[in-house]
Amino acid sequence: MGTTSVPRWDEERRIAGEGRYVTVLSFGDAALDQARSLVSSFEGRRVDWIRLPEEWGDTAAQILERQASVARVGWRLVLVGPEAAVLAGRSAAVAAGLLDDEILPLPVESATRTVYCAHCHSTHLAAVAIGQGTTCPACASELVVYHHVSRLHAAYLGFAVDAEERR
Ligand SMILES: [Zn+2]
Numbered sequence: 001m002g003t004t005s006v007p008r009w010d011e012e013r014r015i016a017g018e019g020r021y022v023t024v025l026s027f028g029d030a031a032l033d034q035a036r037s038l039v040s041s042f043e044g045r046r047v048d049w050i051r052l053p054e055e056w057g058d059t060a061a062q063i064l065e066r067q068a069s070v071a072r073v074g075w076r077l078v079l080v081g082p083e084a085a086v087l088a089g090r091s092a093a094v095a096a097g098l099l100d101d102e103i104l105p106l107p108v109e110s111a112t113r114t115v116y117c118a119h120c121h122s123t124h125l126a127a128v129a130i131g132q133g134t135t136c137p138a139c140a141s142e143l144v145v146y147h148h149v150s151r152l153h154a155a156y157l158g159f160a161v162d163a164e165e166r167r
Helices: 009-018 029-041 058-069 083-095 161-166
Strands: 021-027 046-052 075-082 103-108 113-117 123-126 133-135 142-150 155-160
Touching (some): 029 046, 029 103, 058 075, 075 083, 083 103, 113 142
Parallel strands (some): 021 046, 075 103, 113 155
16 A cells, blocks of 8 residues: 555554544445454553444534544544545544544545645545646636645645646
């Protein structure tokens, strides 16, 4: 498996390793194996594992909100699944008051990412790698996807190709 090191997941993994209570949210079938081995690696701590659909949605948002509302010190949230769902989950968790250190995002291989258009401020899903191009469906800008994740929008930042060249 090639490493797409956006953000620095390894570092986040280390930071999140100190929790005493862990909730694992897994998104879709593709995440089950990794979630299962994670759950067993948390032996000795209290672990809840909640399986969710592959795509982030209202159910996931409600579950996360409920979990966050009963959270206590030492709680860690682990998000396993397609990158789009994991980033949406992290964004929601931060909005619910969790600290970055308390969230462990673990994206599994995924062909699609959420791209935030820097020009018209819309987001769209695209099967695109970092550094490659995608066309914004809202404003038709030809975007290059950058190694930068907007926490607010839970999306990769996309800049127009010619805007970059003019710099
Ligand atoms: Zn756009």
